Amino acid sequence: MTVINSNSAAMLTANSINQNDRAMTSTMERLSTGKRINSAADDAAGLAIATKMTAQVRGLDQAGRNANNATSMVQLADGAAEQISNILQRMREIVVQAADGSNSVSDRAVLDVEFKEAAEEIDRIVDVTEFNGKKLLNGDAGGIADSGEARVSFQIGANAGQKLTVDFGDFNLAAGAATGVGETYTIGVLNDLSGTGQPLTFNDGQGNSISVASTTYTNDAAGDAAQIAALQGAAGYSDLAYTVAATDPAGGLVWTAKEFGNTSFAATSSGSGTAIPADGSNAGPMGANISSYKTTGMGSDYDATLTAIDVSIGGVATQRATFGATMNRLEYAVDNLASSSLATATARGRIEDANYATETTSLARSQIIAQAGTAMLAQANQKSQSVLSLLQ
Numbered sequence: 001m002t003v004i005n006s007n008s009a010a011m012l013t014a015n016s017i018n019q020n021d022r023a024m025t026s027t028m029e030r031l032s033t034g035k036r037i038n039s040a041a042d043d044a045a046g047l048a049i050a051t052k053m054t055a056q057v058r059g060l061d062q063a064g065r066n067a068n069n070a071t072s073m074v075q076l077a078d079g080a081a082e083q084i085s086n087i088l089q090r091m092r093e094i095v096v097q098a099a100d101g102s103n104s105v106s107d108r109a110v111l112d113v114e115f116k117e118a119a120e121e122i123d124r125i126v127d128v129t130e131f132n133g134k135k136l137l138n139g140d141a142g143g144i145a146d147s148g149e150a151r152v153s154f155q156i157g158a159n160a161g162q163k164l165t166v167d168f169g170d171f172n173l174a175a176g177a178a179t180g181v182g183e184t185y186t187i188g189v190l191n192d193l194s195g196t197g198q199p200l201t202f203n204d205g206q207g208n209s210i211s212v213a214s215t216t217y218t219n220d221a222a223g224d225a226a227q228i229a230a231l232q233g234a235a236g237y238s239d240l241a242y243t244v245a246a247t248d249p250a251g252g253l254v255w256t257a258k259e260f261g262n263t264s265f266a267a268t269s270s271g272s273g274t275a276i277p278a279d280g281s282n283a284g285p286m287g288a289n290i291s292s293y294k295t296t297g298m299g300s301d302y303d304a305t306l307t308a309i310d311v312s313i314g315g316v317a318t319q320r321a322t323f324g325a326t327m328n329r330l331e332y333a334v335d336n337l338a339s340s341s342l343a344t345a346t347a348r349g350r351i352e353d354a355n356y357a358t359e360t361t362s363l364a365r366s367q368i369i370a371q372a373g374t375a376m377l378a379q380a381n382q383k384s385q386s387v388l389s390l391l392q
Contacts, residue, residue: 013380035354053351063337068330071327077131081285081316088312094298095115098115169285288308
């Protein structure tokens with residue numbers, strides 16, 4: 001049928017040219033960006049997977065930087081601890097020298113001057129050792145000033161909970177002995193778990209929560225436990241005593257309360273603060289309170305002073321061993337993070353990266369088809385002109 005109003009051949013050719021043009025545009029976009037997936041329309045499932053992998057790669061890379069920062073922080077603490085160890089060694093040497101009977105009273109007085117100055121220097125080093133504004137050796141490395149929390153958690157993984165906790169200790173001369181007394185804790189409402197549904201409220205009878213100022217911590221099979229001998233409750237419970245167990249003291253107390261002498265009558269609540277166990281496990285590297293060395297010197301009982309310094313030297317060495325082991329762990333962690341990041345990035349590349357061999361071939365094909373389509377469109381348009389010969 002010879003017509004001129006509807007040129008089907010030309011319209012078919014034009015439609016093919018438009019489709020080829022879209023394909024060529026997509027190919028050129030991939031070649032210009034280097035990515036196979038430039039929008040969700042290109043590969044919806046692939047985009048979702050690649051996005052999760054991107055989050056993982058960036059998290060792993062940041063965790064690697066965190067681990068390197070942690071290494072620097074621990075190295076700084078270890079360097080300061082090394083100097084403290086050297087000072088303790090010199091103090092011990094002075095005591096050994098002073099204990100010899102060949103020394104006169106004036107000789108020992110001179111030795112005592114150096115001994116006291118050495119002790120002062122230990123506390124000075126503790127006070128000035130900082131990393132990024134955080135004091136490392138005074139027992140506050142894990143929190144704000146005077147927090148009494150020496151443990152620091154480093155985020156060395158891309159996901160939640162992937163942390164490494166390091167106890168930096170307290171190198172103050174006075175912090176070597178355990179106090180056995182915790183901070184002030186306030187216990188609010190304890191929900192009864194015995195089945196009666198009766199809540200237990202520890203207060204003063206007028207709605208004010210009781211503040212426990214002197215909580216003693218002991219170490220038993222259940223872990224660090226807080227024992228409150230006689231905690232007075234509200235009306236109806238005033239003659240009861242409770243035992244409150246605390247778990248993970250350094251991370252904030254989690255109370256588990258039970259009526260004294262009645263294991264079936266349990267209750268739960270929560271508190272916060274830093275627990276100080278009374279079993280001596282919170283003793284600092286010095287092993288005992290030897291702050292008197294700064295004022296009274298080595299004293300006259302040289303054997304006792306030597307014994308105390310030996311304990312301090314051993315405590316500092318143990319803490320330095322912790323630092324050394326931590327640095328090794330962080331080194332392994334950095335290497336593992338780099339390997340994991342590389343593997344994840346490679347897997348992501350297989351999903352979203354453009355294959356230039358394939359895409360350049362596709363571009364050449366599209367360009368040839370575009371040229372051929374343009375030629376055919378011209379032929380289709382020329383075909384309609386043959387109608388004019390019928391009108392002559």
